[in-house]
Amino acid sequence: MVEVAPTGIEKLDKALGGGFPRNGMSLIVGPSGIGKTILAVQWLxxxxxxxxxxxxVSTTIPxxxxxxxxxxxxxxxxxxxKIKWYDLYLSPRDLIPFTPKKMLQIFPMIMPEFFDENLNLKKPIDRLVIDSLTTIEKIIGDLPMFRYLGATWIRFFHEKKMTTLLIEEMEEEKETLGEMKxxxxATIVMDHMEYRNMHMRALRIIKRYGYNHPTYWMPFHIREEGIIL
Ligand SMILES: Nc1ncnc2c1ncn2[C@@H]1O[C@H](COP(=O)(O)OP(=O)(O)OP(=O)(O)O)[C@@H](O)[C@H]1O
Ligand SMILES: [Mg+2]
Structure with a gap:
């Protein structure tokens, strides 16, 4: 059994086999306004x-x-x-030449409190959220390069034992589930649903390695307490 980082949302944790796997990368995908940021921040x-x-780490609004x-x-x-809040305001120039070194140098750039210039951790990062990757994908503007960044980052998160939750926006007209999946x-998709003429929010686990998770849609609400399943 892998170690997990629970969300604190009881039903979701049960469905996820305890939470998001430690030391790896998980993904939340969904359209604008569905509750991705709230779920990720609730996990933090x-x-x-x-x-x-x-x-x-925000790549969109401050x-x-x-x-x-x-x-x-x-x-x-x-x-x-208690949570550290950072902005990642990236220019395409920050990634040139497009080498792993450049892709990883982003981390000491945004959080000097946690990383020295040689990418050594000054103190552990137990949970990291990057909200969202879609902005980074658009800044890079090239899918194979963006995927290469994903592959480089995930190895880095493993090496540094950082449990990471990435957010990707899902464009309504597109059928794709996100480039990083x-x-x-683990991957969770959140979406709007119509049920008996009622609008609802629902989420679905589409992947959780090493665990036989449910695959059905689970309706949820957003309340002051956060995501309620
Ligand atoms: N206090 C609240 N009580 C209930 N619902 C709320 C409250 N605050 C926000 N919401 C709901 O949460 C939604 C926004 O959730 P969230 O910011 O997590 O969406 P998102 O998926 O991250 O969207 P985006 O892709 O635009 O960043 C709002 O559209 C609103 O319906
Ligand atoms: Mg958001």
Whole structure:
């Protein structure tokens, strides 16, 4: 059995075989406004409550705005100051030449508190969220290169024993489930559903290596307490 990082959402943890696998990369994919950020931050809050070092990296709106939007909600309020909030404001130039060294140098650049210039950890990162990868994919603008970055990062997360949750936006008109899913050890898809003329939110585990997870859609609500399954 692999070690896991629980979300604190009882039904989801049970369905995930305890939580997201430790020291690897998991993925949340879904359309805008479905609850990806809330689920990921809820997972960080659960880690912070357990005394783990938890890091949130925003590539879109300033991380500070996420704190303003969700910091007062019940699932986050008590630990909002324990989570480290960072921004990744990437320019294509930051990745040239497109080598693994350049791709990894991003980490000391955004979180000098955790990494020295030689990519050594100054203190452990137990849980990391990158919200979202879609921005990075668009900045790179080339799918094979983006996949190479994914492959490089996942090896790095393993090596540094960082349990990482990446978020990808799913474009409504596209059928694809996210470019990084081949690299993830667990993948959750979140989507809008119509049921008896009612609009609902639902999530589905499409992958969790080493565990016989349920494959059906699980409806959920968003409340002050976070994601309720
Ligand atoms: N206090 C609240 N109570 C209930 N629902 C809320 C509350 N705050 C936000 N929401 C719901 O959560 C949704 C946003 O969730 P979240 O930010 O996690 O979405 P997302 O999938 O990350 O979207 P994006 O891709 O645009 O970043 C809002 O659309 C709103 O419906
Ligand atoms: Mg979001």
């Amino acid at each position: 809050a659960e880690g912070a409550r357990r005394g783990e070092n938890c890091v949130y 991380a500070e705005a996420t704190v303003v939007y969700y910091g007062h909600m019940k699932f986050l309020k008590d630990v909002v100051d 081949n690299f993830s050890e």
